[in-house]
Amino acid sequence: MPEPDALAAARALLAAGDVDGAVRGFLRQRAFDEAAKAYASKGRYLDGANMLMDAIGVGVSLVGGLDPQRKALAGLAAELFALGKDVDTSTKLFNALGDPRGRAQADAGIKDTGRMAAFRLEREGRAEEALVAYQKLRQLPDAARVAEGLGRVEEAGRIYEEAAMPFDAARCWLALGDPARTLDALLRVPREHADYRKACVQALRIALDLNVLDFRVDQFLSRFVKDGPQADGELESFYMLGKVYAQRDFAESAAEVYEKLAAFRPGYRDVEQKLAALRSDLRGSTRAYEAIVREDAGFQGRALTREVKPANALPDLPDLPELEGLPPLPGAAAPAPAPAQATRRAGGGEATMQVEARAVPAPAAVAPTAAGSPDSAFADLPIGSTVSNGRYVVEKLIGQGGMAAVYRVKDEELGETVALKMFFMQSDATLLHRFKQEVTLSRQLNHPNIVRLYDIGSHGEYKFLTMELLDGQDLRSILDEGKPEIAVALKYLSQACAGLAVAHERGVIHRDLKPENLFVTRDGTLKVMDFGIAKKQTTASSVTQAGMIMGTPLYMSPEQIQDFGSVSHLSDLYSLGIIAYELFTGAVPFQSEDMLNLFFMHYQQEPAPPRDKAPEIPDELEDIILRLLAKDPTKRIQSCRELGSLLAEIRPRPARARTITQR
Structure with missing residues (x-):
């Protein structure tokens, strides 16, 4: 030595x-x-x-x-x-x-x-x-080291960033008192880096100080958590992470963290007690999550069926609170127009307003107790049973998702055929909130390109609403048959813009736009439907919590993945961009069987130019789609009104390969 x-x-x-x-x-x-x-x-x-x-x-x-x-x-x-x-x-x-x-x-x-x-x-x-x-000489590590030695910390940090040395850059940003920049650099430290675990400890401390525990932080820490603590210096980090997960109702994540901590250091603080309480809570906390997953059963084409308990298996539940403060129905005095009789598509499936009719079979018939009695479970409503003291006569189960079933019913008071949506709520406060939310928001929106809501009510222990019955098929069914001509697709997209513009101007964000929630009637009118997880932009509280992810992964914006509760109307515009990409190319820009990988694609990967897949797309349309898909919301087209104006200026090219000119 x-x-x-x-x-x-x-x-x-x-x-x-x-x-x-x-x-x-x-x-x-x-x-x-x-x-x-x-x-x-x-x-x-x-x-x-x-x-x-x-x-x-x-x-x-x-x-x-x-x-x-x-x-x-x-x-x-x-x-x-x-x-x-x-x-x-x-x-x-x-x-x-x-x-x-x-x-x-x-x-x-x-x-x-x-x-x-x-x-x-x-x-x-x-x-x-x-x-x-x-x-x-582009000897960047040496340059950064010298700059740092000279006290030029800002310059050193920039050079370290350029040299792809985020851990060293983080040291500079921390010295400059910039925690947000420090956290951003730490989250880019590769998992194979020698200082990855040190970076995790630092990143977690800063994230907690900044109250930022989003998708990106969670994914960065995943290997750290999976491997469990490796030294006593990491114990407190695991303890605090478990505590924050528990406070945010991420019980499974909290339990995983505490289990790793208890395995490495048995008896550490009150971990055993916290873990026991979490395990108890977890046994009864999965229902709301399952409902959300089943509502999006169409993701990757997977069909899910819902187990329906017999009526006598349901527990005694308290009455649901009344819906208060709902605005009056627009044009409530006027009778609902009679929709045309629904028709069958070429494939033999019934044209309905819910895509679940395509993916989810009707439930098996169960012997009813008494037709239409309030004690019947919603899925047991046979043809001919009644709802709301005999006002609505059930004619057909149209479709069933994870949170509601939709029936075609006859309104005996008005003599009209309408759709009745029965919610699977029981005593679940989250689902009740979502029901109230859909009712409240939908009744504020009266536009030809938004599905109309007529009435609300209760049937035994369940809530329902009635809405216009649509004759046609949802956009998913149309896309399954092949992408439409450009002129037709432009018409669909423009109508979606018109309906959403009204919603956005009233402060309502949809947050679950996808082809299944856009319905095209037989006369070509597109209607936006299912505001079940929408929110008022000015609402102080939300059904969702910070960090919670809801929506449909194929169509979710980067900011929706990071923090669902704080998205703006620009998230809807991103989802419209995904739908537009699929409309004009026949494929979504990002697809993966691994949901986390799909999230990363939305968050980091640039989409392939649409004209690479469909050369007939006009240049200006490609530019619009790519602007809608900007990762930074401020770089997107900023409103549906603006988008509608841009779409109106597009003139489709003639289909040269399909046209024969006669002389």
């Missing part, structure tokens, strides 16, 4: 200009690299190179078989031979070491302005000049 005092004495000799004395001192301590650099600092490159080869003790052709430490000395010798204009020896050394980059440098004859010259400037105390030299 080199003696620190002896090395310090050799360095002092070098600083005093006694190169030979310094070299002798370095060699006595076997500090061969410092001895070589001492020679190089005075331009004696070949002296340094030859000294290194003597120390290595093998010929040029054998250096490839050396241990890593002596290989490093051989690499330094190759650089010094190049600086000393002995390009032949330098090239042979680089060849033997398998270093093509260094060989190319040697072939060109490295000038005195190379890396060793920059090093010499640094050793001579000319740090500013060394910094410039390192930057010109």
Whole structure:
């Protein structure tokens, strides 16, 4: 081991200009690299190179078989031979070491302005000049190190960022008192980095201070959590992470963290008690999550069926609170128009207003208790049973999702056929809130391109609403049959814009736009439907909590993935961009069977230009779609009104390949 005092004495000799004395001192301590650099600092490159080869003790052709430490000395010798204009020896050394980059440098004859010259400037105390030299040579780690040593922390941080050294950049941003920038850099530290776990501890502390525990932070910590604590210094980080997960009702995540902590350090603080409480809560907390998953059963084409408990298996439940403060129905005095009779599609499926009719079979018939009695479960309503004291007579089960079933019913009071949506709520406060929300928001929206709501009510322990019955098919069914012509697709997209513009101007954000929620009637009118997870933009509270993810993954915006509760109307515009991409190309821009990978695509991956898949798309339409899909919401088209105006200016190209001109 080199003696620190002896090395310090050799360095002092070098600083005093006694190169030979310094070299002798370095060699006595076997500090061969410092001895070589001492020679190089005075331009004696070949002296340094030859000294290194003597120390290595093998010929040029054998250096490839050396241990890593002596290989490093051989690499330094190759650089010094190049600086000393002995390009032949330098090239042979680089060849033997398998270093093509260094060989190319040697072939060109490295000038005195190379890396060793920059090093010499640094050793001579000319740090500013060394910094410039390192930057010109693109030796970014050295440049950042020198800048940091000069106290130019901001510049050092930028250079570390450019050099893809986020952990070092984070150190600079932290020194500058910029926690947000520090967190951003830490979240880019690769999992294989030697300091990944240190980065996790720091990132978690900053994220908690900033109250930012979003999707990106959660994914960065996933390996850290999976591996569990590895040292006592990480215990408190795990404890705090579990506590925050529990506070945010992420019970499964909290339990996982506490389990890892308890396995590494049994008896740590009150972890065992917290874990027992979480396990108890988890046994009865999955119903709302399952309902949301089943509502989106169409994701990746998977059909889900819902188990329906017999009526006598339902527990006694308290009466649901009345719906208060609902605005009056627009045009409530006017009778609802009679819709035309529904027709069958070529594929044999019934045209309905819910895509679930395509994916989810009707439930098996169950012997009813009494037709239409309030004690019947919603799914047991047979044809001919009644709802709301005989007002609505059930004619057909149209479709069933995870949170509601839709029936075609006859309104005996008005003599009209309407759709009745029965919600699977029981006593679940979250689903009740969503029911109230859909009713409240839908009744505020009266527009030809939004499905009309007529009435609300209760049937035993369940809530229902009635709405216009539509004759046609949803956009998903249309797309399943093939992408429409550009002119037709433009018409659909423009109508969606018109309906959403009204919603957005009233402060309502849909948050679950997808082809299944856009219905096209037989006369070509498109209607936006299902505001079940919509929200008022000015609402102080939300059904969702910070960090909660709801919606349909194929159509979710990056900000919706990060923090569902705080999205703006620009999230709907991103979803419209995904729908537009699919309308005009026949495929969604991002697709993966792995949902987390799909989230990352939305968050990081740029979409392929639509014209790569459909060359007939006009250039200006491609530009519109790509603007809608901007990751940064501020760079998107900013309103549905603006989008509608841009779409109105597009003129589809003639389909040259399909047109025959007669002469």
